[in-house]
Amino acid sequence: MVIQIDEISKLFGTTAALHPVSLSIPGGALVALLGPSGSGKTTLLRILGGLEYPTSGRVLFDGQDATGMTVQERRAGFVFQSYALFRHMTVFDNIAYGLNARPRASRPSKAEIARRVTRLLDLIQLPQIADRYPSQLSGGQRQRVALARALAIEPRMLLLDEPFGALDAKVRKELRQGLREIHDTTGLTTVFVTHDQDEAMELADLVVVMSMGRIEQIGRPQDIRTRPATPFVRDFIAG
Amino acid sequence: MSDIPLPPAGLRPAAARRFHAPTDEAPAARLVLILLAVLGLGVLVLAPLATVFAEALSRGIGTALASLSDPQAWSAIRLTLLVAAIAVPLNAVFGVAAAWAITKFDFRGKAFLITLIDLPFSVSPVVAGLCIVLTFGANSLIGGWLVAHGFPIVFALPGIVLATMFVTFPFVARELIPVMIEQGRAEEEAALTLGASGWRVFRTVTLPNIRWALLYGVLLCNARAMGEFGAVAVVSGKIRGQTATVPISIEMLYNEYMTVAAFSMAALLAFLGLVTLLIKTALEIRHADQLTAQRRH
Numbered sequence: 352m353v354i355q356i357d358e359i360s361k362l363f364g365t366t367a368a369l370h371p372v373s374l375s376i377p378g379g380a381l382v383a384l385l386g387p388s389g390s391g392k393t394t395l396l397r398i399l400g401g402l403e404y405p406t407s408g409r410v411l412f413d414g415q416d417a418t419g420m421t422v423q424e425r426r427a428g429f430v431f432q433s434y435a436l437f438r439h440m441t442v443f444d445n446i447a448y449g450l451n452a453r454p455r456a457s458r459p460s461k462a463e464i465a466r467r468v469t470r471l472l473d474l475i476q477l478p479q480i481a482d483r484y485p486s487q488l489s490g491g492q493r494q495r496v497a498l499a500r501a502l503a504i505e506p507r508m509l510l511l512d513e514p515f516g517a518l519d520a521k522v523r524k525e526l527r528q529g530l531r532e533i534h535d536t537t538g539l540t541t542v543f544v545t546h547d548q549d550e551a552m553e554l555a556d557l558v559v560v561m562s563m564g565r566i567e568q569i570g571r572p573q574d575i576r577t578r579p580a581t582p583f584v585r586d587f588i589a590g
Numbered sequence: 591m592s593d594i595p596l597p598p599a600g601l602r603p604a605a606a607r608r609f610h611a612p613t614d615e616a617p618a619a620r621l622v623l624i625l626l627a628v629l630g631l632g633v634l635v636l637a638p639l640a641t642v643f644a645e646a647l648s649r650g651i652g653t654a655l656a657s658l659s660d661p662q663a664w665s666a667i668r669l670t671l672l673v674a675a676i677a678v679p680l681n682a683v684f685g686v687a688a689a690w691a692i693t694k695f696d697f698r699g700k701a702f703l704i705t706l707i708d709l710p711f712s713v714s715p716v717v718a719g720l721c722i723v724l725t726f727g728a729n730s731l732i733g734g735w736l737v738a739h740g741f742p743i744v745f746a747l748p749g750i751v752l753a754t755m756f757v758t759f760p761f762v763a764r765e766l767i768p769v770m771i772e773q774g775r776a777e778e779e780a781a782l783t784l785g786a787s788g789w790r791v792f793r794t795v796t797l798p799n800i801r802w803a804l805l806y807g808v809l810l811c812n813a814r815a816m817g818e819f820g821a822v823a824v825v826s827g828k829i830r831g832q833t834a835t836v837p838i839s840i841e842m843l844y845n846e847y848m849t850v851a852a853f854s855m856a857a858l859l860a861f862l863g864l865v866t867l868l869i870k871t872a873l874e875i876r877h878a879d880q881l882t883a884q885r886r887h
Contacts, residue, residue, distance in 0.1 A: 400783055401783075402779055402782070402783070422779075422782045422783055423782060423783075423785045423786070423787070425783075426785070427783060428783070429779075429780065429783040431776050431779070431780055432776075433776060435776035435777045435779065435780040436777075436780075437777055437780075437781070437794075437795055438777070438799070439798045439799060448781065448784050448786070448794075449784035449785050449786075452781070452784055452785045452786040452787075452790055453785060500780075500784070501783075501784075503784075504784055504785055
């Protein structure tokens with residue numbers, strides 16, 4: 352799905368989290384929103400997911416205006432920074448949540464739900480953990496369960512907020528590869544937020560560098576490395 | 591620390607033997623503090639409580655039970671249970687609604703709403719009762735109209751329920767707010783992105799996460815609802831057999847020197863309170879993790 356962001360701005364009270372920004376994301380791309388904290392990257396991601404409404408501007412999905420769409424209608428698979436797994440539910444119930452929440456007419460049968468959950472657990476390479484609770488999982492396992500839960504709703508796009516933020520360096524490396532593989536298998540347009548330039552450069556097809564609520568540069572990783580557009584980008588990727 | 595083998599005590603330097611943790615008190619000080627606490631508890635709590643049961647049973651358990659089965663006593667017990675059965679569920683609903691609004695949304699006047707919730711803790715129950723009498727009494731505009739239409743508030747059940755609800759309003763909300771603040775909005779947001787409606791999110795995510803705190807708040811609310819005296823005394827009119835709750839009856843019986851009857855009722859009320867305390871303690875032990883956010887009162 353092609354995502355277009357057209358002059359989106361966001362004010363919190365009187366502070367501008369986003370100055371009008373525009374961005375076009377090609378279908379099937381893996382895009383990183385890269386920037387320090389307070390750069391507006393998470394706000395932009397939440398606007399795409401329908402968790403925040405922009406103060407002005409439009410969001411278009413495949414050319415259609417989606418600005419007024421509710422969070423439920425958008426069908427965006429969202430992975431939260433601390434994963435936000437439902438702590439009182441097993442891994443199975445977590446992943447099945449989106450399917451169970453569908454209206455009766457479009458809800459798959461119990462057997463079909465079980466089949467899909469099993470397939471997703473295989474996809475994230477954790478087939479044995481269906482009966483465990485989130486508190487019994489490691490950080491890396493939680494991240495993958497959150498990913499499976501987001502994929503279960505057959506989303507139109509994947510949005511990930513600092514998906515590797517809470518993990519140690521070794522697990523982080525492994526899961527980067529995991530996300531790349533899942534992206535390539537599903538072909539979903541994927542946007543992830545990160546403050547780690549290595550992560551953005553290594554993983555993404557397209558990197559969007561942000562600072563102070565503005566987009567500093569949009570480009571392929573090697574272009575940003577070789578031709579930083581602004582002094583900020585040069586400093587940021589050097590640090 | 592325990593992995594490091596220590597030399598025998600005699601060989602350790604004197605300073606090490608004298609060392610104790612900076613937060614440890616000297617044994618004598620410890621003993622004095624413990625004695626003070628035990629003495630305070632004994633004189634202020636245990637002795638009076640024991641006296642209530644002793645007085646109730648002073649003429650044997652038969653007399654005590656007989657005084658409880660007196661029609662007027664029985665009517666007081668029924669009224670108290672009825673009032674609690676109406677006031678507690680309503681306050682549970684209001685408390686959840688208030689806590690939900692305060693913790694999940696940002697809006698103007700939030701601080702004012704939080705203060706308002708705490709108001710019943712700072713206003714004397716007698717004053718609260720008086721406010722209800724002035725607002726809904728037969729001489730007021732609303733009260734006059736309601737009485738004319740055969741629905742009196744004051745000196746009747748609705749007034750007692752209102753007074754009880756006012757006094758017990760903060761309990762549920764106060765228990766829930768810290769828990770819900772700590773849990774944040776992320777799980778609810780996740781459920782929304784997965785396609786769940788607002789009501790479904792509340793039912794399947796919010797409510798299960800706050801269930802123990804809610805039960806805890808309801809228990810405290812219930813204990814207070816059954817024991818409330820001041821506000822109810824003002825609005826009830828103390829009509830024996832009609833608007834006298836258990837606490838009101840205890841006071842009236844005591845003033846009339848009906849010691850055994852008064853203490854039997856008191857023992858019953860104390861017993862209900864103790865049961866509440868027991869359930870509350872059991873909850874604290876089993877679900878401490880979900881209740882830790884709220885050790886405030």
